[in-house]
Amino acid sequence: MKIAFEERLEGAEGGAGDGPAYDPDATMKLDVPRVLGAAGPAGGPVLICIGGLHGNEPSGVLALQRLFHDLDEDSRGLCGRIIGLTGNRRALACGQRFVDIDLNRAWTYERIERVCEKREIVESEDKELRSLDKALHDAIHGSNQPFVFDLHSTSGDGPAFVTFDDTLRNRALAFEIPAPHVLGLEEELAGTLLGYLNTKGITAVGFESGQHQDPKSVDRALAAIWISMETAGVLEKGTRPEVARARAYLASESAGLPEVVEVRHREPVEEGDGFVMDPGYASFQPVAEGEHLARRGEEDVHADRSGLILMPLYQPQGEDGFFVIQPVRPFWLRLSAALRRVHIEKVVHWLPGVRRHPGKSGVFIVDRRRARWLAREVFHLLGFRKEGEDGEELIMAPRDITTESP
Numbered sequence: 001m002k003i004a005f006e007e008r009l010e011g012a013e014g015g016a017g018d019g020p021a022y023d024p025d026a027t028m029k030l031d032v033p034r035v036l037g038a039a040g041p042a043g044g045p046v047l048i049c050i051g052g053l054h055g056n057e058p059s060g061v062l063a064l065q066r067l068f069h070d071l072d073e074d075s076r077g078l079c080g081r082i083i084g085l086t087g088n089r090r091a092l093a094c095g096q097r098f099v100d101i102d103l104n105r106a107w108t109y110e111r112i113e114r115v116c117e118k119r120e121i122v123e124s125e126d127k128e129l130r131s132l133d134k135a136l137h138d139a140i141h142g143s144n145q146p147f148v149f150d151l152h153s154t155s156g157d158g159p160a161f162v163t164f165d166d167t168l169r170n171r172a173l174a175f176e177i178p179a180p181h182v183l184g185l186e187e188e189l190a191g192t193l194l195g196y197l198n199t200k201g202i203t204a205v206g207f208e209s210g211q212h213q214d215p216k217s218v219d220r221a222l223a224a225i226w227i228s229m230e231t232a233g234v235l236e237k238g239t240r241p242e243v244a245r246a247r248a249y250l251a252s253e254s255a256g257l258p259e260v261v262e263v264r265h266r267e268p269v270e271e272g273d274g275f276v277m278d279p280g281y282a283s284f285q286p287v288a289e290g291e292h293l294a295r296r297g298e299e300d301v302h303a304d305r306s307g308l309i310l311m312p313l314y315q316p317q318g319e320d321g322f323f324v325i326q327p328v329r330p331f332w333l334r335l336s337a338a339l340r341r342v343h344i345e346k347v348v349h350w351l352p353g354v355r356r357h358p359g360k361s362g363v364f365i366v367d368r369r370r371a372r373w374l375a376r377e378v379f380h381l382l383g384f385r386k387e388g389e390d391g392e393e394l395i396m397a398p399r400d401i402t403t404e405s406p
């Protein structure tokens, strides 16, 4: 479905005078089916791209529409299957992040059981969850190499970046995209689709393509999809010039930005708490410790450390005010890959202050008072994420419950 945004986009690119004026603040409303398109042979690798899991983030949907239009005209090189799915259809039709609850916080086992198995529908997003879950099942069915690519955008300005749970499998897909890579975001957020898929052993990576209404957000999302098609084995290597162009485009867009960063702070927002971000912040903008960043009612909110700001909140809906991130040196990534390949996690409970979880296999309890130095960061290196916290104790679970191969 061709909609107003693309017309505005063309208008913007065409310069002043021709076409309707581009209005970056206009809310876009999209009426789109669950399956946006599918191409290529089944039975081998499959790449499933999801656009609009948040209803005010149209760029992924628009990028997929463009992709399937292009593939319709020219399907050269397709050797696996690419499928485009819509996230929150009803929220997209309203042009808002969600209707009742955030669909990207709804993927908990508890809700999935209630909605998909017991068929108890309470919120609007329960329906979306059930329908999208079924569409994902259908899309994955018959493939032993499923990849999921989840397309988002941000309310504030900023460059594109890749988000993923740090498993070796996800790294393989994520690091092919020349844009900053953000680690640790999934761990801060409960019930994300990516987190859910990762616990099922499916390679699943997220892409934030820039500001919601920025026409470039569509171009960046499309570029990331072309690259991922080749990485996932859906597109024969070297057959399409679009892939090389996409790499060059994203690399030029990301020039000067850090390659890998980790989330160090999340500023939570609760409904009605009066959180208002100071104006003018963009993702990856440096902030200094103590800098005034926002207000929460009468209270001032300052940066608790120096770093770069990520995803400052400039929309009414959302549970995250902003994040503070810091660069990770490549050395640590290489070290962690090496440690995971020799499965050093099998002996980690020999360390003081670390014990196995009595009820959950593969999960460890870390006493922060006794194992201060290896609390969270070292477990990150080994491929764990924080599953919970109990006073001084951290509960660390593997990011990917299936055994990883190098």
Ligand SMILES: [Zn+2]
Pocket: 053, 054, 057, 152, 153
């Ligand atoms: Zn989003």
